[in-house]
Amino acid sequence: MIIRRSDLQKIFEHCEREYPNEACGILSGSGNRVDTVYSLSNENPSPAFYRIDSKDHFRVIREMREAGKELIGIYHSHTGSPAYPSPTDVTLAYYPEAVYVIVSLMDRKNPDVKGYIICEDTITEVPMNILQDER
Numbered sequence: 073m074i075i076r077r078s079d080l081q082k083i084f085e086h087c088e089r090e091y092p093n094e095a096c097g098i099l100s101g102s103g104n105r106v107d108t109v110y111s112l113s114n115e116n117p118s119p120a121f122y123r124i125d126s127k128d129h130f131r132v133i134r135e136m137r138e139a140g141k142e143l144i145g146i147y148h149s150h151t152g153s154p155a156y157p158s159p160t161d162v163t164l165a166y167y168p169e170a171v172y173v174i175v176s177l178m179d180r181k182n183p184d185v186k187g188y189i190i191c192e193d194t195i196t197e198v199p200m201n202i203l204q205d206e207r
């Protein structure tokens with residue numbers, strides 16, 4: 073997955089804002105390149121669980137469709153565990169084509185970010201390529 077540094081920064085800031093609860097959002101773009109970050113609400117704010125607010129979810133899906141973009145990733149934070157999918161994340165991974173981006177805030181000053189494809193209980197890490205922003 074390819075993501076601009078400024079977009080990654082936006083994700084980190086959102087995760088930090090929601091701390092100690094999990095933050096979540098959607099990444100749209102085309103192919104494997106992110107071009108928009110949607111920071112959404114966690115429907116049941118909790119330090120151990122996330123569910124994208126369903127109204128937000130539908131609104132974003134519609135916006136993406138109108139803009140001709142695809143859902144290419146879903147991000148959420150782990151506030152007390154590593155950037156690796158939890159058993160619940162695997163059970164609730166409904167998008168086999170999306171990259172599940174997990175931000176760990178175990179070290180809040182240096183958030184760790186990793187991406188995974190989760191398909192039928194198989195977890196495959198995908199590299200996160202961070203683009204420096206053009207000026």
Ligand SMILES: [Zn+2]
Pocket residue numbers: 148149150157158161174
């Ligand atoms: Zn998780």
